[in-house]
Amino acid sequence: MAILVIAEHDNASLKVATLNAVTAAAKIGGEIHLLVAGANLGAVSAAAAKIAGVTKVLVADAPQLEAHTAENLAALIKSIAAGYSHVLAPATTSGKNVLPRVAALLDVAQISEITAVESPDTFVRPIYAGNALATVQSADAVKVITVRTTAFDAAAGEGGSAAVEAIAAPADTGLSRLVGREVTKSSRPELAAAKIVVSGGRGLGSGENYRAVLEPLADKLGAALGASRAAVDAGYVPNDFQVGQTGKIVAPQLYIAVAISGAIQHLAGMKESKVIVAINKDADAPIFQVADYGLVADLTTAVPELVKALG
Numbered sequence: 001m002a003i004l005v006i007a008e009h010d011n012a013s014l015k016v017a018t019l020n021a022v023t024a025a026a027k028i029g030g031e032i033h034l035l036v037a038g039a040n041l042g043a044v045s046a047a048a049a050k051i052a053g054v055t056k057v058l059v060a061d062a063p064q065l066e067a068h069t070a071e072n073l074a075a076l077i078k079s080i081a082a083g084y085s086h087v088l089a090p091a092t093t094s095g096k097n098v099l100p101r102v103a104a105l106l107d108v109a110q111i112s113e114i115t116a117v118e119s120p121d122t123f124v125r126p127i128y129a130g131n132a133l134a135t136v137q138s139a140d141a142v143k144v145i146t147v148r149t150t151a152f153d154a155a156a157g158e159g160g161s162a163a164v165e166a167i168a169a170p171a172d173t174g175l176s177r178l179v180g181r182e183v184t185k186s187s188r189p190e191l192a193a194a195k196i197v198v199s200g201g202r203g204l205g206s207g208e209n210y211r212a213v214l215e216p217l218a219d220k221l222g223a224a225l226g227a228s229r230a231a232v233d234a235g236y237v238p239n240d241f242q243v244g245q246t247g248k249i250v251a252p253q254l255y256i257a258v259a260i261s262g263a264i265q266h267l268a269g270m271k272e273s274k275v276i277v278a279i280n281k282d283a284d285a286p287i288f289q290v291a292d293y294g295l296v297a298d299l300t301t302a303v304p305e306l307v308k309a310l311g
């Protein structure tokens, strides 16, 4: 039986997280089908058909799917899931919203945030905020899985030539309705996919200070901006900046943590970064235990000096 991967997109372009989920599907082995659900999907389905390793793209293009409400998506996925051995989605906000509903509708256990595939029924997933790895085996007929995107390389977005097939969507469930969408507009790279992340913590003191100190550094490096939960809770930045156990999981080439103490819940979201730089005035801050480069200094002098040195 084939594997179904749920594509993540905004009805205009495909999100990179989809490509990570395709790689996880390839590790399971078997034919890979991609489900593209939404409205006005011409460009997205054309891009989906080019993904290397995907043999079929199922396109459900219907007005009741335009807002991607989890209830309508879950009903759609349930309607086709019986033909698949596995249903995969990236463990993003959307994937984590939809797939548990699919698992419940199919009466199977969800397997969350896998980081490795041992065999078609056995997977590795972090537990206790990443402090232990559980190897779980599932006997369910359909395995419903979310994929930690940072654990799998992106599949090639070009080179494939999948067949595209239109499928019917179930009627509107009427269970939820999109009332409005507040989209953060930013010219910076997307946090979860950025190669460089500059993150700030409570030590920044205020939203104004966060922006005044960290934006010039992020601009110089072409980096995405992130934050600790304390900085988000204090209102310095919106909560889609949050990195950590209850925020985004990132694994960039370079992660710069400014005035972040390094609580275990923060480390859970960034400790797989390739190079970690920490700037903190407290030499005993736990962040230094995971940092490749640590600077014990006051951010008000260290960060502007760094920006200046970058030229």
Ligand SMILES: Cc1cc2nc3c(=O)[nH]c(=O)nc-3n(C[C@H](O)[C@H](O)[C@H](O)COP(=O)(O)OP(=O)(O)OC[C@H]3O[C@@H](n4cnc5c(N)ncnc54)[C@H](O)[C@@H]3O)c2cc1C
Pocket (backbone or CB within 6 Å): 200, 201, 202, 203, 204, 227, 228, 229, 230, 231, 242, 243, 244, 245, 246, 247, 248, 258, 259, 260, 261, 262, 263, 264, 265, 266, 269, 279, 280, 281, 282, 285, 297, 298, 299, 300
């Ligand atoms: C269930 C649960 C889930 C959680 N999820 C998350 C999560 O997803 N992400 C997350 O980040 N946290 C999360 N937390 C919160 C976490 O436990 C910490 O409270 C939080 O990460 C602390 O943020 P911080 O490092 O910015 O603040 P603090 O711990 O207050 O650290 C501030 C740091 O700034 C330094 N500092 C202060 N002033 C300066 C200066 N002028 N120059 C240089 N350094 C300075 C200090 O030395 C200190 O180390 C979670 C907690 C729980 C219980």
